[in-house]
Each structure stands twice: as structure tokens, then as C-alpha cells.
Amino acid sequence: MSQPKNSAPMEVLRKLEALCREHAHELPLQIEIKEDWMGIGFRLGGLRLVAPLDHVVEILTYPGMSKVPGSKDWVRGIANVRGNLLPIMDLQGYLNGQSCVPNRKSRVLVVNHKGVFSGLVVDEVLGLKHFMPEQRTDQVPNADPALAPFLHFGFQVGDDNWGVFSMRQLAETPQFLQAAI
DSSP: OOOOTTHHHHHHHHHHHHHHHHHOOOOOOOOOOOOOEEEEEEEETTEEEEEEGGGOOEEEEOOOOBOOTTBOTTEEEEEEETTEEEEEEEHHHHHHSOOOOOOTTOEEEEEEETTEEEEEEESEEEEEEEEOGGGEESOOOSOOTTTGGGEEEEEEETTEEEEEEOHHHHHTOHHHHOOBO
16 A cells, blocks of 8 residues: 555644654543442430431421320421421420420420421431441330331441431321321
8 A cells, every 4th residue: 555645744644643642641530439428417315317408308496386186296387487287296295205405405306207397306316427338227226116217227437337227208197197186
């Protein structure tokens, strides 16, 4: 095969390509990215629990509220939150019949699932928690048997065992929906 008459431009391009390859940097190593699990950490009595991030729509300080006549003891009342009426439930009172005494650390986790819009009083919110997949465990903290239906797995971080509390499952529980006496 004969060389074309204008091979000089092709030779320049080959030399340019060789120089580029000679001085090019290697591609960075591909690093495996692990998705972490996120949730809202909270304390209920002596237990550290975490609710999936998409189960909690808002966190409120303990609001002023009106009592609801004819309701169960664990119904704290109803609060006006930015023009919306929000029923406030005592999670500890619902689960084991022992009402928590609200203090400056108490918070209300707002749940909105399948038409159930309510606030759950917890002893303290511990912030946004991140867990790695290898920290997941099927062992849940030794807890009150009333908690067991709402804890399906947990995360082990050092000596701390965080149970994952399903707010959505709570919102679908018939007993929770029956707040009237």
C-alpha cells in the first residue's frame, strides 16, 4: 500500500497522540461507594431507637395543646401546628401504659402515613443517625414486648444497639387508631 502524498499531517497527529499518551495521567481508582442508612435517633425511656428518615415528616418541640375529652390516657391532646390540627400521642404511654413526663428535651415526631397524621411524644431526639450496611443486625435491643411488633432489625455501633422503630407500622395498628374510650 502506498503512502498518501499528504502524510505529513498524519505523522504530526501520530506524534501528538504518542506525546499525549506518554504524559497522560492514569484514571483514578474506582472506589466502591456504600450507601449509608439514615434515620432520626430518639430516646424512649432507656432505649435508643431510630426511625427511618422517610417515616418522620417533622420534629417539633413539645407544643401547647388542648385536651381531647373521651380519649385514652395516652392521647395528650390536640395542637394547632401552622393551622393544622395535630393529635399528640404519648408513645411511651401507648406502648406500655406509663406516661412520660415531658421536659425540655421532649420532642414530638410527626408522622403522616395513609391518612394518619399525628405527633408522637418521645423523651429526646438524638439527631440524624447514619449507619453503614455492615452495622445492620437482626438482633433488636432487649425491649418491652410491646415494642417488638415495631422493631424488625437494628444497627450495632460499638456497644450501642439501635432498634429501628417503624412509625408506619404503628400508624397502621388498629389499637393505635382507636384513641377514643
